[in-house]
Amino acid sequence: MTEFDYDELGLVAGLEIHQQLDTATKLFCECPTELREPEEAERTFTRYLHPTRSELGEIDEAALEESKVEREFEYLAYDTTCLVEEDDEPPHRLDEEALATALEITQLLDMDPVDRAHVMRKVVIDGSNTSGFQRSTLMAHDGEIETSEGSVGIEDLMLEEESAQRVEEREGGVQFSLDRLGIPLVEIGTKPDISTPEQAREAAERIGMLLRSTGKVKRGLGTIRQDVNVSIEEGARVEMKGVQSLDDIDDLVREEVRRQVELVDIADELQSRDASVGDTQDVTDVFADTDSGVIRGALDADGVVHAVPLYGFDGLVGRELQDDRRLGTEFSDHAKRHGAGGIFHTDELPAYGVTEAEVEALREAVGAGEDDAVAIVADEPDVATGAIDAVAERARTAIEGVPEETRGANDDGTSEYLRPLPGAARMYPETDVPPVDPDPSEVETPELLTEKVQRYQDDYGLDAGLAEQVAYGRRWPLFEERVEAGVDATLAAQTLESTVTELRRDDVPVENLGDDHFRGVLDLVAEGELAQEGVPELLAALAEQPDREAAELAEELGLGSAGEDEVREAVVEVVERNSEQVEEEGMGAFSGLMGECMGALRGKADGDLVSEVLREEIQQRA
CATH class of the missing domain: 3.30.1360.30 (GAD-like domain)
Structure with a gap:
């Protein structure tokens, strides 16, 4: 890939980060925020959407182009779908949990919250909202983050409702699912302070870390999206939407610079002709x-x-x-x-x-x-x-x-045309939702994940790699809870991160494991009822039978912790079975026999105890 002199080209870039919040209910109704499978839908209904004029009588250019293609939008509705989601009832008040989380994020971004937050309507007629607009609220402005290439200003933070999930394109229309519509979402826009592809990626990583530090954002594919605005001095501002992975941001910036350089050169040639x-x-x-x-x-x-x-x-x-x-x-x-x-x-x-x-x-x-x-x-x-x-x-x-335009990001770093850039004409006040007066004093600033990593090393003695895995993982609240209850910190960390990763690689359905499963397993180890070596087998069994209790299944599988007498009996049997090897190799036979002993005990014994007994038995016979 060609590398350009970005300073000479006058590269200017900015980010828009869209992050779903992990709230119990949606932003303007009391429906749950959990995603559903399309086959769970109980009924469907259709809509045709058309652009509306702003308060000044203007029609947004992007909405106008969208309206040139007549399409029918079909929506999948579930047993949890309400009249607000169907646009048959006015929206309710802003969700308090979402408001509080948004204020936490403004503090982490060093932003100034607004005195009064007004809900606005943003015209969107691509079918992603049943009403033909998205509700959005300015919560804060004028923040800043630091990168290795200098500070990047944060322009604003908006609290918005998530769009409906696109299920499939059809001839003459699109099918959407309403399970995602209305999930609270923060949109964080940076100032155009980014001057290299690497800085764009670093800024996105920093913002992502700050968002996850709240412990109140959704995780997984599709829960966070990055839009990247890019221009060069002789080019134009282009917005690339739907970047799913942070790893793609620097490549997208490079490819957009390349595209604009080529378009400028083509324009020069066309004009000369x-x-x-x-x-x-x-x-x-x-x-x-x-x-x-x-x-x-x-x-x-x-x-x-x-x-x-x-x-x-x-x-x-x-x-x-x-x-x-x-x-x-x-x-x-x-x-x-x-x-x-x-x-x-x-x-x-x-x-x-x-x-x-x-x-x-x-x-x-x-x-x-x-x-x-x-x-x-x-x-x-x-x-x-x-x-x-x-x-x-x-x-x-x-x-x-x-041309200025909105483009869709492709997985290979390229992009394709979507529509013209939207303008101010698509925004107008929402009259059905009263304004709110945010109070930042009621919100505590959360601990940064980077600070959490250091604390886990200092307070719990975790190595740097394991500390980072836990802090950046989804289960750090459970980790802290079980350590506080007396579970060994290293055991808890390895179980929640390393062991789960290994089981996933072995195609164990670890997505079936909930917090109660981990609590049960870790508590059995802490109480001496389960050897640490038995943790993977018990978790794998629970993943296959998630309705079972850890203690009950451990007993059924014979995974209770073995005492010293049982350990010695199993070790002696292994040593005597391999007596010739022991006589010939002495302690050189230790490694091979250790694995055989652990297999014989089926994870019921602590490895340190087995090792100690095995050494004694070999030394007696050597």
């Missing part, structure tokens, strides 16, 4: 006898072929902007937004069944010369018209430079 975009035309007759499968399929379904001449674009439509993404791919993204499957263009033709003769006929039909390019769309008439118009408009912006 005095490039322009012609009128769209119907060129169906050119392909009347085509053998191209895509075009033939469209024509056989009473479709048409529309084209747009791109004067001066020859060789540039196929110019690579990112890996496997070209300027033509950008055009195709816009066509797809209007229902088309994609486009063909002359930089890649003849190909896909399109012949050289058809390319020449196409050029002649639209008046394109050898320095020009032509893009075509084959589809049903309405789709082809909207798609080729979108391609023409995107081609015009290519002459100007880099």
